[in-house]
Amino acid sequence: MAAFAESIATFQSDDCLTPKSEWNLGQTACAGVTGAPSGLDQRIVWVAPDGNVADVSTSFMDSGTDTYTLLTSGPFAQNGTWRVASIDNAGKVYAATSFLVHPTTASADLTVRKFGPDEAFAGSSISYTIQVSNSGPDTALAVVLSEPVPNNCTFASEVQNSGPTAVCNNPSVGGTGTSTCNSFDLAANETATFTFVYNVGASVPEGTLISNTATVSSNTPELFRRTIQEATKPVLGVTRHQARVCSPVLALSIRARQRVLRSSPTRRQRPQAIAER
Numbered sequence: 001m002a003a004f005a006e007s008i009a010t011f012q013s014d015d016c017l018t019p020k021s022e023w024n025l026g027q028t029a030c031a032g033v034t035g036a037p038s039g040l041d042q043r044i045v046w047v048a049p050d051g052n053v054a055d056v057s058t059s060f061m062d063s064g065t066d067t068y069t070l071l072t073s074g075p076f077a078q079n080g081t082w083r084v085a086s087i088d089n090a091g092k093v094y095a096a097t098s099f100l101v102h103p104t105t106a107s108a109d110l111t112v113r114k115f116g117p118d119e120a121f122a123g124s125s126i127s128y129t130i131q132v133s134n135s136g137p138d139t140a141l142a143v144v145l146s147e148p149v150p151n152n153c154t155f156a157s158e159v160q161n162s163g164p165t166a167v168c169n170n171p172s173v174g175g176t177g178t179s180t181c182n183s184f185d186l187a188a189n190e191t192a193t194f195t196f197v198y199n200v201g202a203s204v205p206e207g208t209l210i211s212n213t214a215t216v217s218s219n220t221p222e223l224f225r226r227t228i229q230e231a232t233k234p235v236l237g238v239t240r241h242q243a244r245v246c247s248p249v250l251a252l253s254i255r256a257r258q259r260v261l262r263s264s265p266t267r268r269q270r271p272q273a274i275a276e277r
Helices: none
Strands: 007-012 022-024 030-034 040-048 053-056 065-067 080-090 093-102 110-116 119-121 125-134 141-147 151-160 167-169 178-186 190-200 209-217 238-245 270-276
Touching: 007 080, 007 093, 030 040, 030 080, 030 093, 040 065, 040 238, 080 238, 110 209, 125 141, 125 151, 125 178, 125 209, 151 178, 178 190
Parallel strands: 022 093, 119 238
Antiparallel strands: 007 030, 030 065, 040 053, 040 080, 080 093, 110 125, 110 270, 125 190, 141 178, 141 209, 151 190, 167 178, 209 238, 238 270
16 A cells, blocks of 8 residues: 655745745645645635635646635634645545734734732832733734832832843832833733832831732733723723732631732732733
8 A cells, every 4th residue: 555645835836845834824824735645536625713614626636736815804714723635525634734914904913901909008018919911913013011109109119031132211219209110012822921019108007909000001902992891992901900908816707808800819919901903
């Protein structure tokens, strides 16, 4: 029995010879099959990210190529991971590969998360850790993180823990205002982490609610535009943290009023909110 090593690959559409694995919507891709069993009637099928078949080629034997133009409108105007495969008339798959499709323009999916304690004490410090992430598919250019000093607090320190180096302009120690970290790009699936420390005023009354909201933006259009409440177009990505000032005696019994949107962590130190632009 003869052994066959059928394969399928994607190429530039102008020659169907130069390997290529990424396109934008509106561009044309080429797929080629080689090493197919002799005399077997086959076709090339193009499968969109949602699993639906977008196109099927005419039949060929032994080897063949097909081109497909990635639509910019309609149900198959889908960016993400596409699949292309060789099949016989019964639908049996002989070879398959995948390729990546981007929107017609670059886009990113920025997320900002904040971690902090439930409680703060008058005269002590409070620390927030902020994560800014990009789920892609493209690089978020010129990212800007804005982090205001919480009410009834003053600025103590800021440090970047991970990610591409940002330039952070902070209020003076003991002052108020807003920290702005900018001049950095976030590649797809990359995260930058920052830690901010504030001093709570010594005379802040017990039970006072300390509230802090961070925002993030970039020069790259957002792939998904959502607010905290629902999937509508926002101005900025926002994440909020709230902590209540307590006395040492009540520290274990009074918990912060908080706004948790996607998870219900059980540990004392946990993400307080998640938001996406």
